[in-house]
Amino acid sequence: MPQDTLASLTTLRLGGPAGTVLNISDPADWQDTVRAIGTQEHGPVILGHGSNAIGADAGHPGAVLVMNTRGIAVKTLDDMTVAVTVQAGHPLADLVQWAADGRLAGIECLAGIPGTVGATPVQNAGAYGQQIADTLDSVTVWDWDMGRPRTFPAPACRLRYRSSRFKEAPGRWTILTITLRLTRSQAAPISYRPLAKELDVPVGARPSVQEVTEAVLANRRRRGLLLDPDGPDARQAGSVFLNPLVTAAQAARWSAEACPVHRDSDGELRASAGWLLELVGCRPGEAIADGVRCSEHRTLSVVAYGEATAVGFGQALTDLAARVRTTTGITLQPEPVRVGQWAVETVRY
CATH class of the missing domain: 3.30.465.10 (Uridine Diphospho-n-acetylenolpyruvylglucosamine Reductase; domain 3)
Known part of the structure; x- marks a missing residue:
């Protein structure tokens, strides 16, 4: 089997080689898949369409299971x-x-x-x-x-x-x-x-x-929220930050500045992550770092291009969150999950 990469399995198209890629299309094959993985040293990475994942530059030495079962x-x-x-x-x-x-x-x-x-x-x-x-x-x-x-x-x-x-x-x-x-x-x-x-x-x-x-x-x-695999914003993972939790005082402070604030389904106050990014100077289409920019339509979707790396992309999100925290005291949490083998000293969310 030719070697696949995490990049080929994720919409951000970032990530290094995968040890073994197993495409699961028939539910009846699941038990065989479990046996095939056996007692590998590295646990499996599980992916669907990879639309909310950042693949590690080092890849993943173990199995990557791609769930393609339908019905x-x-x-x-x-x-x-x-x-x-x-x-x-x-x-x-x-x-x-x-x-x-x-x-x-x-x-x-x-x-x-x-x-x-x-x-x-x-x-x-x-x-x-x-x-x-x-x-x-x-x-x-x-x-x-x-x-x-x-x-x-x-x-x-x-x-x-x-x-x-x-x-x-x-x-x-x-x-x-x-x-x-x-x-x-x-x-x-x-x-x-x-x-x-x-x-x-x-x-x-x-x-x-x-x-x-x-x-x-x-x-x-x-609003540019439909993922177009052939468009200029194809290499993305949707919204890169969750709408952040805010205190009542923060909600009052930033609502007065026109920041949208709402109560989520759990009854907790949350501010608009997109508005906060615009507050610290982000604009649609603007470059954030080498190989990383905001999408052409909105700041909350961050796009990889050219020779982008997973570490560089993750660091860009960390830097954006730091800018917001410094300006507002509000902490943004990245939404995409990291998959594969990330070195301890690399980007920390």
């Missing part, structure tokens, strides 16, 4: 509700469109988010006032410590703003399938004002699922 199974629960079990490697965009075509509500606002279904519980993926926690019923995982599959009901996944038990313990579990509860109904009430404006409806309205899906895609396209 949707539907079970009717009652006249209004269905349980939808989806393979981890299924593209999220395809699942959202499938639900819209079937007039199944619950995930319509996730249209246009790149990546696979299996990644959504890890980050509690969300947008436009909706998140996967709203409809998640259960997750089936492979427990590497116990050497067997396990099923977690949604409460046991500890989903919160862009986090979960799976993110807390990277490498412990590999998600194999997720099950959602979707409803045969209009879309969920629109809570996000920009989306209501896009739809030309009041906040709280319930358009059709298809209308909301199309509006979300249109809004994302206009």
